[in-house]
Every structure is written in C-alpha cells, then in structure tokens.
Amino acid sequence: xxxxxxxxxxxxxxxxxxxxxxxxxxxxxxxxxxxxxxxxxxxxxxxxxxxxxxxxxxxxxxxxxxxxxxxxxxxxxxxxxxxxxxxxxxxxxxxxxxxxxxxxxxxxxxxxxxxxxxxxxxxxxxxxxxxxxxxxxxxxxxxxxxxxxxxxxxxxxxxxxxxxxxxxxxxxxxxxxxxxxxxxxxxxxxxxxxxxxxxxxxxxxxxxxxxxxxxxxxxxxxxxxxxxxxxxxxxxxxxxxxxxxxxxxxxxxxxxxxxxxxxxxxxxxxxxxxxxxxxxxxxxxxxxxxxxxxxxxxxxxxxxxxxxxxxxxxxxxxxxxxxxxxxxxxxxxxxxxxxxxxxxxxxxxxxxxxxxxxxxxxxxxxxxxxxxxxxxxxxx
Ligand code: XIL
Numbered sequence: 294x295x296x297x298x299x300x301x302x303x304x305x306x307x308x309x310x311x312x313x314x315x316x317x318x319x320x321x322x323x324x325x326x327x328x329x330x331x332x333x334x335x336x337x338x339x340x341x342x343x344x345x346x347x348x349x350x351x352x353x354x355x356x357x358x359x360x361x362x363x364x365x366x367x368x369x370x371x372x373x374x375x376x377x378x379x380x381x382x383x384x385x386x387x388x389x390x391x392x393x394x395x396x397x398x399x400x401x402x403x404x405x406x407x408x409x410x411x412x413x414x415x416x417x418x419x420x421x422x423x424x425x426x427x428x429x430x431x432x433x434x435x436x437x438x439x440x441x442x443x444x445x446x447x448x449x450x451x452x453x454x455x456x457x458x459x460x461x462x463x464x465x466x467x468x469x470x471x472x473x474x475x476x477x478x479x480x481x482x483x484x485x486x487x488x489x490x491x492x493x494x495x496x497x498x499x500x501x502x503x504x505x506x507x508x509x510x511x512x513x514x515x516x517x518x519x520x521x522x523x524x525x526x527x528x529x530x531x532x533x534x535x536x537x538x539x540x541x542x543x544x545x546x547x548x549x550x551x552x553x554x555x556x557x558x559x560x561x562x563x564x565x566x567x568x569x570x571x572x573x574x575x576x577x578x579x580x581x582x583x584x585x586x587x588x589x590x591x592x593x594x595x596x597x598x599x600x601x602x603x604x605x606x607x608x609x610x611x612x613x614x615x616x617x618x619x620x621x622x623x624x625x626x627x628x629x630x631x632x633x634x635x636x637x638x639x640x641x642x643x644x645x646x647x648x649x650x651x652x653x654x655x656x657x658x659x660x661x662x663x664x665x666x667x668x669x670x671x672x673x
Contacts, residue, residue: 335654335665336370338672342622344408346371346629348565350637354398360659361633371408373564373629374398375639378412379419384440387423392447399451408627410564411452413501414441415485416459417471430477437473437484445492454497454627456532456564457489458482462502466513482517483524490527497626501532501564506542506550518557530626531557532564536640539570539603539610544617551617555624563618565631567652568610569640570595570603586645593648604663607651612667619671634659 335345347369352358354377365372376382377394384390402409415437427433445455461482463469473481489498500517504510514531521528531554533547554561572592574580586592595603618625632638634655641650654665 334367343625344371344627348373348375348631350375373410373412381419381421408453411455413456413459433476441488449493456499456501459501462513466509486526497529499530499532503534505533506546515557530560530562532562535563535566551621560626562627567631582644596649599651608663608667611664615668
C-alpha cells in the first residue's frame with residue numbers, strides 16, 4: 294500500500310514538474326525570442342537583401358586607418374578600391390605593373406571575406422599616359438589583351454566582380470570619343486568583356502556609369518547590354534554609380550531605371566552611392582566648372598557643421614532611396630557607398646576643391662549619422 298502512495302506521489306511530482314517546469318522553460322524561450330538580437334551593422338541587417346559595400350582608399354588598405362578598418366568590419370561586406378586599381382596606378386608603363394597595393398587590397402578582402410570588386414579595367418579617365426600613344430586598333434587590342442589577362446588572371450577567383458568598362462557613354466546615349474573608341478569603335482566594348490570572361494569565367498562582369506537614370510543615357514546602356522548579349526558575350530550587371538543629390542534623380546527615375554536594366558536581362562548594382570548636400574556649379578546659370586569657385590562662401594555653405602534641417606533632409610532622402618532598393622531587392626545585387634565617411638569623400642574636392650561635404654552615412658569622426666539610423670530603421 295505504502296508503495297502505491299509513494300508511486301502516486303512521484304507521479305504527482307512528475308506531473309507538476311512537467312506542467313510548471315516546462316512553463317518556466319517556455320517562458321524563457323519566449324522572452325529570449327522577444328528580445329531581438331542586438332542589431333549589429335548595416336551588413337548584418339541587410340544580409341538577406343543585398344551586399345553593402347564601401348569604396349576604400351589607400352590609407353585603409355595600408356591599415357593606417359584603424360577606425361575605418363573597424364567600420365569596415367562591422368558595417369560592410371563588400372569593398373571596391375577607390376583608386377589603386379585604375380590603369381594609371383596598376384599599369385603605369387607598357388611593361389610595368391604595380392601590384393603592391395592591389396595585392397594588399399585583395400588580401401584584405403579575403404581576410405574579411407568581403408565580396409571584392411575590381412575597379413576598373415577600361416576607362417578613359419585616370420588612364421596611363423602611354424595608352425594615348427597607341428597607334429591603331431591592332432595595337433590597342435594587344436594592349437587590352439595584356440592588361441586584362443594580366444590583371445584579371447592574377448586575381449582569378451579572388452576578385453568577385455569586375456567593372457569591366459567604366460563611363461563609355463555620353464549624356465545622349467552615344468559612345469564617348471575615348472582613345473578606345475577612336476581606335477576601335479564599339480568593338481572595344483566587346484573585346485573588354487570577352488577578355489575578362491576568358492580570364493576569369495566565374496567573375497561577375499559589370500558595365501558601370503553615372504547618370505544612368507537619365508532616359509537617353511539609360512537607353513545607351515541598354516544598347517550596350519544588347520550588343521554584348523547579341524554577340525553571345527557575358528555581361529551580368531549594370532552598375533549605376535549613384536552620385537546623387539538631395540532632390541535628384543527622382544525616385545521614379547531610379548525605379549524606372551532599375552526595372553529597365555532588369556528587363557534587359559542584367560542585375561543592377563548601385564556602385565558609388567553618395568548624396569551631395571552642396572550647391573552644384575552646373576546648376577548655376579552660365580557656371581563653368583573650370584571657373585574658380587574655391588573659397589566662395591555660397592558654394593561652401595557648411596564649413597563647420599551640417600544644420601539639423603539638412604541633416605534631416607539627407608536622412609529622409611537616404612531612407613526613401615533604400616526603401617526603393619528594398620522593394621526591388623530581387624533585382625539588386627549590391628549597394629556600395631563611395632567612401633567610408635564624410636571626411637574621406639571625394640566630394641570634398643570635386644567638382645570644386647576644398648569644400649566641406651556630408652554625403653555619406655558616417656561623419657568625420659566615423660560616428661553614424663541620422664542618415665545611418667534612417668537606413669537601419671527600415672530593417673528594424
Ligand atoms: C574618383 C575618386 O573617388 C577620387 O579620389 C579620384 O581623384 C577621382 O576618381 N566615377 C568613378 C570613380 O568611377 O572611379 C571616381 O572616383 C568617381 C566617379
């Protein structure tokens with residue numbers, strides 16, 4: 294009899310434990326779920342949407358910018374070299390290549406496991422002087438073969454995406470009279486993409502340009518995509534640089550462009566995003582950028598700090614742009630900012646030297662700005 298009581302008691306305790314013990318455990322699980330894991334960085338928050346990249350300069354590649362390196366680790370999962378892979382730096386003489394910084398850049402990308410971009414193989418700007426002495430299309434083809442095979446071959450499997458041709462278009466959608474075009478006509482585009490694909494068949498290949506939201510230039514970019522595809526050549530991405538301002542391009546123009554490139558059968562990358570808050574000399578009647586605006590208070594209105602109202606305007610602009618990117622995340626591969634923070638942005642020196650611009654998400658002390666929080670808020 295005593296045994297039966299003991300057995301019933303044990304059973305009772307077991308039932309109690311099952312009921313309340315598990316409840317406790319459940320509660321713990323639920324409350325753990327209720328507290329969202331600490332949001333860490335843009336890259337983490339946008340990991341299911343697209344890569345978040347930054348253009349990095351030589352100070353960062355040489356590890357002289359420790360705060361920049363920290364930001365790179367927490368916020369970004371893709372990198373683009375701001376200057377060091379451009380022709381004049383990587384291939385300064387016909388027989389001379391300089392791989393010291395590009396090697397360090399690619400090592401950095403491998404160590405951080407970043408999606409690593411090569412910028413850029415064929416571009417009329419920041420070109421080595423000697424290329425302008427090339428005589429004819431036969432020699433140009435040999436030069437391009439050597440340039441692309443050597444560079445893409447060296448980083449095969451390490452550079453994930455190449456900006457194969459940069460800024461080949463005029464504003465009206467026609468091809469720019471670069472040294473490449475003058476010697477070979479539109480053929481040079483085909484050579485570039487063909488050579489890049491042969492040198493690394495796995496790498497993503499991009500045509501990259503600015504103002505690709507303008508309908509005429511957009512049509513030009515789409516005809517490049519068609520030309521290459523018709524020839525059976527590989528082109529994976531159109532890179533819209535994204536050097537934008539507080540008002541333009543409109544969200545409608547950006548959206549129409551994303552859709553147009555998607556319909557042409559390529560992915561879209563936003564490759565050089567920054568939003569200037571300063572007046573643009575081209576908007577002034579009769580203004581010539583070659584005119585000297587340096588030192589003009591009107592053209593450099595915020596030398597000390599950005600007023601709250603403009604800070605807010607920038608945050609709203611970034612938020613609406615990222616909202617649109619999220620809407621079309623299936624078409625967008627990567628969004629890369631052109632620089633890490635306001636202090637290192639090229640827009641402090643272009644198109645007018647010595648200005649104080651505020652175009653990025655991190656301020657001069659590498660602190661997140663209101664615009665950073667507005668972009669992050671879309672994911673929380
Ligand atoms: C810019 C760099 O940011 C500057 O440091 C350099 O002096 C000039 O070039 N389009 C491009 C980029 O494809 O390579 C340019 O980068 C900005 C415009």
